[in-house]
Amino acid sequence: PGSFMMGRPKVDYSLYLVTDSTRAILGDRPLVDVVEEALKGGVTIVQLREKTGDTGHLVSVARELLEVTQKYSVPLLINDRVDVALAVGCDGVHIGQDDMDLATARKLLGPDATIGVTVSTVEEALKACEGGADYLGIGTVYATPTKTNTKEIIGAAGVRDILASIADAGYSTQTVCIGGINESNLQRIFFQCAAEKKPLDGVAVVSAVMAAQDPEAAARKLLGLVRSHPPFQ
Ligand code: TZP
Ligand code: MG
Numbered sequence: 001p002g003s004f005m006m007g008r009p010k011v012d013y014s015l016y017l018v019t020d021s022t023r024a025i026l027g028d029r030p031l032v033d034v035v036e037e038a039l040k041g042g043v044t045i046v047q048l049r050e051k052t053g054d055t056g057h058l059v060s061v062a063r064e065l066l067e068v069t070q071k072y073s074v075p076l077l078i079n080d081r082v083d084v085a086l087a088v089g090c091d092g093v094h095i096g097q098d099d100m101d102l103a104t105a106r107k108l109l110g111p112d113a114t115i116g117v118t119v120s121t122v123e124e125a126l127k128a129c130e131g132g133a134d135y136l137g138i139g140t141v142y143a144t145p146t147k148t149n150t151k152e153i154i155g156a157a158g159v160r161d162i163l164a165s166i167a168d169a170g171y172s173t174q175t176v177c178i179g180g181i182n183e184s185n186l187q188r189i190f191f192q193c194a195a196e197k198k199p200l201d202g203v204a205v206v207s208a209v210m211a212a213q214d215p216e217a218a219a220r221k222l223l224g225l226v227r228s229h230p231p232f233q
Helices: 031-041 055-071 082-088 102-109 122-130 155-168 186-193 215-227
Strands: 015-018 045-048 076-079 092-095 114-119 135-139 174-178 202-205
Touching: 015 174, 015 215, 031 045, 031 055, 031 215, 045 055, 055 076, 055 082, 076 082, 082 092, 082 102, 092 102, 102 114, 114 122, 122 135, 122 155, 135 155, 155 174, 155 186, 186 202, 186 215, 202 215
Parallel strands: 015 045, 015 202, 045 076, 076 092, 092 114, 114 135, 135 174, 174 202
Antiparallel strands: none
């Protein structure tokens, strides 16, 4: 939506910020301020993820965030809620296995929207690629206090299996991994997850940036670690 370009825009997934406005993560700081700090530090894409609150509130937070992400020319996606993405005219959505199905989301949002899907198995990954997902959010890599209802802890080996299987099937769908990633384990995860034919395109983090005392510095450090990783192509 809002794009006059033909086809989907090329998105940089290097450092993917997923928001969390729960007190444990955000403290007293306004969400939009922390996101702007993170954008200054170089996050390349933002997902608004709010698991509580009414739709009106979500729409107004999304509008606020869209203003700031546009200032930095970074895409904004909404977790779960295709209706909210349509209402605010942002770049797309991120959907899980229990959310609206990919085909319906694509039909509602159109060909130019960016749509990502959470996958934790090879089967889910192949299905999402086949269905035309723009990227996969692969995880949960490591158990994390940020998301405790998570069933599948797949480790770096699980991520690598998924990358290898989508490469073998001939898909070039982009990929990020998520779950427990921080500045001390990022390079190791990147290295361990690298499948022969398909490197990760980036990492998604919540607390490593959102809970940092200095989100700008945290983002800059993480982005530097991603960018310093030798490509495996
Ligand atoms: N999906 C799988 S793990 C997770 C989500 C949204 C939370 C990751 O949070 P953190 O703080 O980066 O471990
Ligand atoms: Mg979801």
